[in-house]
Amino acid sequence: MTAPVPTTVRVVLVDDQPLVRAALRMVITDAPDLEVVAEAGTGAEAVGLAGSVHPDVVVMDIRMPGMDGIEATRLITSGSGNAHVIVLTTFDDDDYVYGALRAGASGFLVKDMALDDILAAIRVVAAGDGLIAPGVTRRLIKEFADRPASSPPRREVAGITDREREVLTLVGSGLSNSEIAAELCISVATAKTYVTRLLSKLDARDRVQLVIIAYESGLVATAR
Template sequence: MTGPRVLIVDDQELIRTGFRLILTARGLDVAGEAADGAAAVEAERRLRPDVILMDVRMPGMDGIEATRRILARTPSCRILMLTTFDLDRYVYAALAAGASGFLLKDVTADHLAAAVRLVGTGDALLAPSITRRLVQRFAGVGEPPAVHRDLAVLTPREREVLTLLGRGLSNTELAEALTLSEATVKTHVARIFAKLDLRDRAQAVVLAYETGLVTPAVNDR
């Protein structure tokens, strides 16, 4: 087996079985399964997976609370949220809690495996247009904000980079927009993450909206 070790968390056995078959057929190591958030927290402690596929809505402890508890204990763990709706307010809360992205449950088999591998490398899985709409809809609406961070620690250029990150630009697009090399852009992004204690691009998008650095009026499409 190659790639990250995976824990599958969903209250529906059929979905867990299907995802296990898909991932193992593509050479990924499925470390285990869990049927609810509490079981996921315990399974993560025992199995130490690299990536968790986490259902958002489950009876008992939901995926959001499980995400918070797991990342508080194991910040290096990567969590991909599973949902049936691309504009689910609970997915936004999960991103704010530290999840590295989300997948719709009707994802293709190849996309599922590719997403797990991508997140396993430490990157975030973001479909920029969907993530942008998600944050626009729910940032500051009935959900507790992410940890407030002082943007004053950023240089003017880093604030500019964070603004463009919040708009969903890739490193290649950032380099083109700012007339910089991709290597320089990666350096700026890494410094932003370090200064603001961000895990990945998913949290950067959430933070850009919650601090008002990016507003829906600018990006609404």
């Protein structure tokens, strides 16, 4: 049974710069449906808080002393809680983003994003959807997929039907459910059903993880 979307989204802010946390806290607490329940300055603190305050979303900086945001993300998303992680980054952090997504992050925020986009990203991830489009996530994932030096070994995708493989390819290209439906001449509800099946069969947390799987298996490079 799928857990309901929380009425008030509980957020943990993780950044080693207090001013960054203060700015984000001001933005988030102004939204009636979002609540900052804790803050951390290190990755280790973030992991501890995720286990004690049970947030819905963790906004995670990548570059921190000691345990970095990638390792903290991996530990949080592999734990028993239901917290989703959004990576907090700058454009010069590109080399870290792919690793963070593979560690289980559901998307990321750029530190100079518009305030409304930051709030929207938190809501999207809290609802269980990966932050793929519109914007920088789709572009960065494609950029990493196009870099031979940073591409991971080819991943085999087994146990899915030909149609599910086709849907996975389109998800990997950043298409929404409605765009997949139009591409395949099926209903939006049917497209959503296929995506749900893929999430289950491939043990993926959200659509961002399906995108990673599509690239790692070579489906996107061979299709679009």
